[in-house]
Amino acid sequence: MGYLVAAYEWLKAAHIIFVVFWVAGLLIFPRYLVHHQDALDRPDEAAAWVDREAKLRKMILTPSIVAVWLFGLLLATGGGWWSAGWLHAKLLVVLAMSAYQGWAVGYSKALARGHAPLPPRRLRMMNELPALGLVIIVYLVVLKPF
Numbered sequence: 001m002g003y004l005v006a007a008y009e010w011l012k013a014a015h016i017i018f019v020v021f022w023v024a025g026l027l028i029f030p031r032y033l034v035h036h037q038d039a040l041d042r043p044d045e046a047a048a049w050v051d052r053e054a055k056l057r058k059m060i061l062t063p064s065i066v067a068v069w070l071f072g073l074l075l076a077t078g079g080g081w082w083s084a085g086w087l088h089a090k091l092l093v094v095l096a097m098s099a100y101q102g103w104a105v106g107y108s109k110a111l112a113r114g115h116a117p118l119p120p121r122r123l124r125m126m127n128e129l130p131a132l133g134l135v136i137i138v139y140l141v142v143l144k145p146f
Contacts, residue, residue, distance in 0.1 A: 004074055004077055004078030005078050007078070008075070008078050008079070011071050011074050011075050011078065012071075012075060014067070014071045015067075015068065015071035015072055015075055018064050018067035018068045018071060019064075019068055021060055021063075021064040021067075022060075022061065022064035022065055022067075022068050023130060023134050024060070025056060025060040025061040025064060026061070026097065026100065026101060026104075026130035027127075027130050027131065028056065029053070029056055029057075029061065029101075029104050029108075030104060030123070030126055030127035030130075031127060032049060032052055032053050032056065032108075033053070033104065033107055033108060033111065033123060034120065034123055034124055034127065035049060036049035036050070036053065036108070036111045037111055037116045037118075037120060037123060038120070040111065040114060040116060046111070046114075049111070050108075050111075050112045053108045053112075057105060057108075061101060061105075065098060065101060068094070069094075069098075072094070084144070085146040086140045086141070086143075086144045086145060086146055089136075089140050089146075090137055090140045090141060093133050093136050093137050093140070094133075094137065096133060097129075097130060097133045100129055100130065100133070107123075
């Protein structure tokens with residue numbers, strides 16, 4: 001446990017860096033889905049979006065979500081925050097954002113099969129959810145309201 005306290009600032013820096021990467025990926029991925037869905041009637045263009053989405057998942061989203069969870073759990077342990085209400089709320093929002101990523105990956109795979117389950121307007125609205133999650137998380141972490 002002492003090693004976590006000694007490395008706390010380094011862990012916090014790494015956590016923030018990977019949160020930025022992850023949220024950037026979560027903000028751009030749904031836009032990719034919108035463009036992919038719009039291109040379903042153009043097979044060559046749709047195939048290019050499949051490739052772009054796979055690269056974004058492999059290079060940004062997957063490594064970042066793993067690092068965010070790893071560094072976040074280490075910080076919570078090193079900081080002794082497991083009984084803090086704000087941390088429980090934050091973890092709930094991070095879990096929801098993780099589920100959102102899972103949904104987006106599933107939607108990407110549906111689009112790759114030529115299936116577009118959502119109307120374009122609703123898909124565009126889904127793009128805003130990661131930003132809302134980020135706002136809530138920053139509020140909870142900075143203000144620690146409970």
